[in-house]
Amino acid sequence: MDLSHLGTPVGPMTRIHGGYANRMYRLDTDRGAFAVKELNLHDRRIPYRAGDVFRFERAAFAAGIPMPEPIEAGDGILVHRWVDGDxxxxxxxxxxxxxxxxxxxxxxxxxxxxxxxxxxxEPVARDWAGLAERATATGQPWAGELTEQVGTFLAIAExxxxxxxxxxxxxxxxxxxxxxxxxxxxxxxxxxxxxxxxxxxxxxxxxxxxxxxxxxxxxxxxxxxxxxxxxxxxxxxxxxxxxxxxxxxxxxxxxxxxxxxxxxxxxxxxxxxxxxxxxxxxxxxxxxxxxxxxxxxxxxxxxxxxxx
Missing domain, CATH: 3.90.1200.10 (Aminoglycoside phosphotransferase (APH), C-terminal lobe)
Known part of the structure; x- marks a missing residue:
């Protein structure tokens, strides 16, 4: 990814682990610190509306909502100003x-x-029985628990x-x-x-x-x-x-x-x-x-x- 427009790096871009859906990195440059998010566009559960979300973020930031400043969105990458906090x-x-x-x-x-x-x-999935069978066939450690709960998962979907x-x-x-x-x-x-x-x-x-x-x-x-x-x-x-x-x-x-x-x-x-x-x-x-x-x-x- 070309991030040269964010300034001259003062160190290597570092991975921030723990994301549940995407992958996050921190980039420090002579223009400040940035959060660079690599979006998972391969198997998202619903399509990502990059333009709409970025416009919403910019409006929220301008209205004083406490959040990182949105810098840019495009090509599967989001950039925000880095915010320190607990x-x-x-x-x-x-x-x-x-x-x-x-x-x-x-x-x-x-x-x-x-x-x-x-x-x-996203549409509500009801294929839990088939997923449980595949989990059993592939030896997943939670296959038995999922099989026992198929009825409950179908009731949740309903x-x-x-x-x-x-x-x-x-x-x-x-x-x-x-x-x-x-x-x-x-x-x-x-x-x-x-x-x-x-x-x-x-x-x-x-x-x-x-x-x-x-x-x-x-x-x-x-x-x-x-x-x-x-x-x-x-x-x-x-x-x-x-x-x-x-x-x-x-x-x-x-x-x-x-x-x-x-x-x-x-x-x-x-x-x-x-x-x-x-x-x-x-x-x-x-x-x-x-x-x-x-x-x-x-x-x-x-x-x-x-x-x-």
Whole structure:
């Protein structure tokens, strides 16, 4: 990749490991530090709208949303100004941090940015029985667990495909999770905008609030943190949608698609040139096979306790 227009390098470009979908590098030049992301365009789950997303990012940055400055997008490469900050661990954040995220979402949803019509969500997959058979035939370490959960995964797919969304539909980030956030002086910085697009508001708020209010599993969910996201959203001028299971449909549907994508990568048995390394895909599948049934089983409880 030719990045000479970013300045004269003052050291080698270094790989930043840990990405779930793409590959990240840091480049330091005489013009500053840059985050260079190599997009996985080989087997993306939905087409990447580089121009639309970049325009949305530029509008968000201009509006003062705390985020890295977007520099350029094209040819499978994204460049942002590097931002230093602390990683946000996968555990409940403080109520103050959650409140700020809610305010950020309210500001984001007020932006008037053109967006081309088209599909922003992937079709719900229902081929779990065949995937389980292939996993068994290829000796995947989680094949038995997946086989046992085929019925549950089909029920999840049915729920995601039929759950009524109350609206409104908003243009938004769609993936505010702990691993897509930094804390700079204790305040949020929103990273990784590639999945931006149109989404039912309840799905965005439910996914964001739940991810920030829990740890890696579902044994430690802090209702006060969940509610702080919603309070911040309302304080920022947003109107909360009606309570219901739709608040969790997008999160569980996105996780379902992510697990399937990694299952297919593991079945191929060959590490692709882009995207996550094979061990990370194996980890994602095992986590989903164990965690998705738990989340699905708790949707009625979460709806009652978090949205009352």
């Amino acid at each position: 990683k946000v661990p996968e555990e409940p954040v403080t109520a103050g941090y959650a409140y700020e995220i809610g305010e950020i979402l309210a500001r984001l949803h007020r932006l008037d940015v053109p967006w081309r019509s088209g599909e922003d969500e 729920f995601v495909g039929t759950c009524e969304r109350p609206g409104p539909v908003v243009l938004t980030h769609r993936d505010i999770q702990p691993w897509n956030l930094l804390a700079s002086a204790g305040r949020p910085v929103v990273l990784d905008w590639e999945l931006s697009g149109l989404l039912d508001l309840s799905g965005e708020l439910g996914s964001t609030a739940l991810s920030l209010s829990k740890g890696p599993g579902f044994d430690d969910i802090r209702p006060a943190v969940f509610r702080a996201v919603l309070d911040g959203y309302a304080a920022g001028g947003g109107t909360l949608p009606v309570a219901g299971p739709s608040w969790f449909a997008f999160m569980i549907g996105g996780w379902l698609g992510h697990v399937r994508w990694n299952v297919v990568r593991c079945l191929h048995g060959v590490e692709a040139g882009t995207g996550p390394e094979l061990p990370l895909s194996q980890e994602a599948v095992r986590g989903g096979v164990q965690g998705l049934p738990v989340l699905f089983g708790r949707i009625p409880e979460l709806t009652e306790t978090l949205l009352r």
